[in-house]
Amino acid sequence: MSRDQKFFDIYSLVIGILAAFALAILVLAMKISDLKQGVYTRDTAEYQAQVTARIRPLGQIYLPGEQTEASAPTIETAVEPKPVATALSGPQVYNSACLACHGAGIGGAPILGDAAAWAPRITQGADVLKDHAINGYTGQVGYMPAKGGRIDLSDEEVADAVEYMVSEAQ
Numbered sequence: 001m002s003r004d005q006k007f008f009d010i011y012s013l014v015i016g017i018l019a020a021f022a023l024a025i026l027v028l029a030m031k032i033s034d035l036k037q038g039v040y041t042r043d044t045a046e047y048q049a050q051v052t053a054r055i056r057p058l059g060q061i062y063l064p065g066e067q068t069e070a071s072a073p074t075i076e077t078a079v080e081p082k083p084v085a086t087a088l089s090g091p092q093v094y095n096s097a098c099l100a101c102h103g104a105g106i107g108g109a110p111i112l113g114d115a116a117a118w119a120p121r122i123t124q125g126a127d128v129l130k131d132h133a134i135n136g137y138t139g140q141v142g143y144m145p146a147k148g149g150r151i152d153l154s155d156e157e158v159a160d161a162v163e164y165m166v167s168e169a170q
């Protein structure tokens, strides 16, 4: 009986020590992971940014009069270009917007420098020619789109191009 008791005592002691050892390892592991994980993952700016991106609201509400930082410059750039844009000269406009048709006579367009084709048109007067070029028209040979399809051009730029085309035909 006393032998059994002795065995039991030692057995309990060993189990106790092992359990305490396991607990100590567990606590140590938790402590280390707490120290390291926090430093190397959760506290980094990259991780924080990702979390912020993940939990940000789907939409944002702007009240009248409010401007976002992102929308402010867009409004500026939308307003700015007009005065900044420098007017193109007649030949520049011709080359970028009119050459496609008037260079080769596409669709019956009077060819640049073809005096015979331009003579009857010039007799209509510069105002009619400019009006036809700016607003477009359908003539006897074909369709001349308004501003040659380049509605971004100003009336003056198209008028300058017409003057250039007329001067080339004389």
Ligand code: HEC
Pocket: 093, 094, 097, 098, 099, 100, 101, 102, 106, 107, 108, 109, 110, 121, 124, 128, 129, 130, 132, 133, 138, 139, 140, 141, 142, 143, 144, 145, 147, 148, 149, 150, 158, 161, 162, 165
């Ligand atoms: C898509 C082809 C096309 C483009 C691009 C084009 N034209 Fe024309 N244009 C025509 C055609 C076709 C005519 C002849 C229409 C007719 O008289 O039947 C014409 C005629 C004209 C006439 C003569 C108008 C008249 O009353 O006789 C002028 C001026 C003219 N174009 C100016 C321009 C200018 C300036 C541009 C560039 C800004 C331009 N065109 C771009 C097709 C084009």
